[in-house]
Amino acid sequence: MEARLQKVLSELGIASRREAEEMIRRSRVRINGVLAQLGQKVDPEKDTITVDGQPILAKRRPPLVYVLLNKPLGVVSTCHDPQGRTTVLDLLPPKLRQDIGIHPVGRLDVNSSGALILTNDGDLTFKLTHPRHSIPKTYQVVVQGHPSEVVLEKWRRGVLLDGRKTRPAQVSYLERLTNSSRLEIVLQEGRNRQIRRVAEQLGYPVVKLHRSAIGSIQLKTPKTPSLKEGQYRFLQDDEVRCLQNQTKHIPTNDSAEVRSRQNHEMVQEKK
Template sequence: MEERLQKILSEWGVASRRQAEKMILEGRVHLNGQVVRLGQKANPECDEIEVDGVPLKPAYRPQSVYLLLHKPKGVVSTCSDPWKRSTVLDLLPASLRKGQGLHPIGRLDAESTGALLLTNDGGLTFGLTHPRHGIPKTYQVWVQGYPPESVLEAWRKGVILSGKKTLPAQVRALAKYPGSQTLLEVILKEGRNRQIRRVAEQLGYPVVNLHRTAIGPILLEPPEEPMLKPGTYRPLKDFELRFLQTQLNLTSVNVPADIEEHTL
């Protein structure tokens, strides 16, 4: 069956769909000896597809991988970095970094920490990053100062960022600390660029530290289990994959590779 090449590349773990589109625009993808144009379709069972001169063959398709990573501070949520900063892929063993097509789903900025999903399932990545799928993400946010209830209510209702109002959010104060800091729990169903930091700054209570604790029911510290330590990862559990499948209305989530948890 013919499908768009960017979808084929993402589903085969070559790159995320966005990265695949960029590769096509850069002329790195060939179909039957010709440079591919964006939107072009192919059938991988009978067409010859090459990426950077390497043929894409059914036998080369890697087994699907689904990981939860605890991203530490100072690491960027990309596959490579022009400024040579450490990336989330640098935290993985070579067996997962090379030839697997692993990439992060969404991002945490370099100074933020916490839960980040990695996969080579392009269909899952596309679904989770599409605006129509609002999977809640939970954050612990330390802000400077003691925001009153009126400020928290304004945050809950939505704040104008770059001319567009943010979606309603769940925001509650968890604790107040000496030195004029407050710990908040913030639950969002959208992920605009540096959204929490920008909203907090606009409301007058800038972020001191930001940590994502959960993506839906996928927790860094599940009940009665030790917390996943910074810089380590684990494979997603069956119920977590089923949740993603249900939320995105996917007909199936590919069978994951058998990968052991990596902890310190």
């Protein structure tokens, strides 16, 4: 059965759809010996797909894996880094990072720490990074200075970034420190460096940013010990079901809206 190439590569555990698109753009993928084109449809049962000259077998799909990582500072949320920096895959054992197509879901800035999901479930990755997703993400943030309630209310209502207003956010004042303040921020969108950019715009730059939860999935639960930086654990079955239920309304097809938004985010990340 034919499907878009990036979707097939994702389902076979080769890469996320987003990374598969980048592989195609870089001329790393061929179909029946011919360079693949973005959006091209293939039948993995009939067509010969190669990545970097290596054939991809349609029956090789590995079991689905879901991991929660506590990302340390200085680690990049990608599978490969041209600058040679440590990636989130480097923190996993070889049996997890080799030949099963595991990849990070979304991004967490190199100077931020905290919860990051990694999986080889391409459909779930697509849905979780879809513009229509509404899974809240919780952050513990330290900012310079002491923002007033008026400033926090502006943050809650939304701030213009790149000509588009951010969605309403939950912003709570947790602690007043000597020269800074500790806030808890809950977002339902994931625009590039959003918290840092909004804080800078409001005049209270971020000193420290840590993501403590993705929806109901937390670094520490009653059933599991708190994850130290650099550690990971497998998601429990009920956690995976929760993610699937929260995203079941999102279509799995590659719409023009999604491709446009993903391309925009890729450009922003390279700046």
